[in-house]
Amino acid sequence: MDKLKNLAEDVLKILKRHSIEGADVIIVNSKSTNIKIRKGKIEELRFSNSKGIGIRIIKNKKSGITSTNDFNTEKIEQQITNMLDMVQYLNQDPFVGLPDKSITGRSHQEIDTYDKMIEVIPMEDKIRITGQLEEEGFKYSKLIKNSEGAQWNDTSSKIVLASTNGFLDGYETTNFTLSLILVAEKNGSRQTDYWYSKNPFFKNLESIGSIAKKAAKRAIRKLSPKKPSTCKVPVVLDPDVAADLIGIVATGCLGTRVFMKNSFLAGKLGEKIASDKIKLVDNPLLPSGVSSRPFDDEGVTSRKNVVVDSGFLTKYLCDSYSARKLKHPPTGNGSRTIASDPISGISNFYLEKGEYTPEEIIKSVKNGLYLTHVHWTGVNYVTGDYSRGAEGIWINNGELTYPVQEFTVSGNVLDMLQNIEMVGNDLQFRDNISAPTILIGDITISGR
Numbered sequence: 496m497d498k499l500k501n502l503a504e505d506v507l508k509i510l511k512r513h514s515i516e517g518a519d520v521i522i523v524n525s526k527s528t529n530i531k532i533r534k535g536k537i538e539e540l541r542f543s544n545s546k547g548i549g550i551r552i553i554k555n556k557k558s559g560i561t562s563t564n565d566f567n568t569e570k571i572e573q574q575i576t577n578m579l580d581m582v583q584y585l586n587q588d589p590f591v592g593l594p595d596k597s598i599t600g601r602s603h604q605e606i607d608t609y610d611k612m613i614e615v616i617p618m619e620d621k622i623r624i625t626g627q628l629e630e631e632g633f634k635y636s637k638l639i640k641n642s643e644g645a646q647w648n649d650t651s652s653k654i655v656l657a658s659t660n661g662f663l664d665g666y667e668t669t670n671f672t673l674s675l676i677l678v679a680e681k682n683g684s685r686q687t688d689y690w691y692s693k694n695p696f697f698k699n700l701e702s703i704g705s706i707a708k709k710a711a712k713r714a715i716r717k718l719s720p721k722k723p724s725t726c727k728v729p730v731v732l733d734p735d736v737a738a739d740l741i742g743i744v745a746t747g748c749l750g751t752r753v754f755m756k757n758s759f760l761a762g763k764l765g766e767k768i769a770s771d772k773i774k775l776v777d778n779p780l781l782p783s784g785v786s787s788r789p790f791d792d793e794g795v796t797s798r799k800n801v802v803v804d805s806g807f808l809t810k811y812l813c814d815s816y817s818a819r820k821l822k823h824p825p826t827g828n829g830s831r832t833i834a835s836d837p838i839s840g841i842s843n844f845y846l847e848k849g850e851y852t853p854e855e856i857i858k859s860v861k862n863g864l865y866l867t868h869v870h871w872t873g874v875n876y877v878t879g880d881y882s883r884g885a886e887g888i889w890i891n892n893g894e895l896t897y898p899v900q901e902f903t904v905s906g907n908v909l910d911m912l913q914n915i916e917m918v919g920n921d922l923q924f925r926d927n928i929s930a931p932t933i934l935i936g937d938i939t940i941s942g943r
Contacts, residue, residue: 496653496665499524502566503657506550509572510659513579517553517593519658521792521833522546522665526651528618532625533644540622549833550575557582558591562834594815594825596660599794604780606787609667612697613651621647624673624703631707632677638715641678643687648672649697654788662794670785671697675706679714686720688713693926695783713867716888720898723889723942729863730904730938731856731890734921736866737930741846743874743881743908744775745928748802748810750817750828750839752876759879759908760808764823767806769912772849775803777812779827779842786842786927793829793837800826802844806913814839846930849918853932856917858893864940865890866904879908902942911935 499522510518524546531539548571549562559582561574629645648671655665674691690709692701732740744760752758760768769775779788779797790797793815801809811821814829814837830840857865866887873883882905888895919932 496655496667499653499655500657500663500665502548502568503655503663505568506548506571507657507659507663509568509575510550510552513575515552515554515579515659516556517659519551519593519656519662519793521549521831522653522655523833524653528621528647528649530621530625530647531644532622532629533642535626535629537622538644547833549831549835550578551836552578552582553591553593554579554582556587556589556591557585558588558836559585560834560836590816590819592815592819593658593660594793594795594829596662598796598825599658599660599662599790600796601664601789602780602797606780606782606789608669608695608787609651610669610671610696613649613669613671616649616697621649628673628675628703628707631703632675632711635708635711636679636715638679638681638718639677639711640680643676643678645675646673656790656792656794658794664790664794666789668788669695671695671700673700673703673706675710677710677714679711679718681718684719686714686717688717691925693785695785695787699783717886717898717900720886720900721889722901723864723899723940725941725943727937727939729860729916730935730940731860731863731865732933732935733865733867734919734923734930734932736869737846737933738926738928739869740908740911741775741844741930742928743876744803744912745777745841745844746876747879747908748808748812749841750811750813750821750823752839753811754817754820757877759875759877760811763808764811766808768808768909769803769806770915771806772915772918773803773806773912774801774847775844776801776847777826777828777841777844781843781924784843784924784927788842791827791829792831795825795827795829797827797842800828812839812841841927843924844928845922845924846918846933848920848922848931851917851919853919853921856919856932856934857890857895859917859934860890861892863890864888864899864938865895869904873903874908881906881908881911899942902940905939905941911938
């Protein structure tokens with residue numbers, strides 16, 4: 496970390512020799528291991544180490560970006576010179592600039608984002624764990640006939656940020672992921688499903704037995720599906736599908752999208768957009784959050800942001816540029832790669848848990864759908880219109896009965912949010928977007 500900070504300081508010294516309004520430097524050094532085992536054989540075993548430095552230069556209200564993976568300061572200085580020559584040809588933009596120094600710095604709330612276990616787990620143990628995960632999946636049931644593989648991934652990153660407004664700091668992160676995809680077969684029906692566990696800390700991963708069991712059960716419960724009739728019924732969203740819906744809202748409240756009028760939430764600040772049961776939070780200070788951080792990619796201090804409170808849209812998530820465009824306070828949501836300007840992005844975005852168990856929510860539905868999967872395409876982020884292929888389990892008299900496939904669910908995201916009647920208590924932080932089970936009063940299902 497010290498070497499990267501020293502490099503950042505050296506680059507700042509070079510930048511300050513030029514007549515500029517401001518500049519910042521981001522340095523990222525990441526290492527990752529990927530293992531895939533299928534039918535007991537290693538199909539992938541890969542270690543990668545990537546590094547890079549990105550430099551943003553602001554001059555005469557013009558912003559230019561240069562990046563490289565070569566840490567030689569002489570070559571970096573030449574790139575800076577070349578970039579300064581090019582900046583003059585860019586268009587002026589009155590909103591470009593570094594964040595105000597008063598809002599930058601490391602959060603006073605200490606968060607642990609790095610697991611030292613990543614330094615000591617032997618490769619043979621990673622391979623063994625991955626192989627055992629697949630073995631456990633096959634053991635669960637004779638209906639599990641095949642596997643698309645068990646996978647291990649671990650990643651560690653060092654991030655350093657420095658700017659001409661006096662900011663210089665860095666932090667380290669880790670993330671571990673174990674996943675399994677299984678294939679179930681019965682009477683000519685063949686279904687595939689998966690499960691995964693992801694966490695910054697190895698000790699917090701689900702056990703291989705739990706991951707295998709869930710992957711197997713999810714595949715088996717899809718066997719011999721039916722096609723439902725076209726209807727409008729109450730729909731229970733399992734946590735993964737609920738997180739997908741919440742992710743659409745997360746995208747819609749990004750300042751970059753809002754000022755570009757590329758969001759169904761543009762112009763709705765202060766309005767009631769959801770049921771009063773809904774509280775949406777973006778929290779980069781979440782303990783063990785997969786996207787936790789002490790400051791954002793512009794050096795703005797991390798803070799918890801309540802985006803929707805009792806159904807009301809209370810703020811957008813902004814980097815410094817979108818904040819200026821929207822005349823909105825920066826929220827510490829600057830996100831960038833080494834080769835791009837900062838834009839607005841989320842950290843750990845989630846729906847606060849409610850009071851009901853998933854079983855109570857399902858039991859409340861006399862005739863409806865338990866939605867377990869939606870396809871990726873089918874969302875219009877400008878209008879909020881929603882129409883997606885889906886899979887699930889039909890609910891009769893409060894009980895899960897038979898699997899259903901080959902249908903679409905459709906509506907508008909804002910209508911769906913307003914129509915949320917129950918929120919579950921089963922919130923788990925499995926990724927950077929999380930939600931508990933929810934019940935939507937009615938959704939249109941198009942089937943046979």
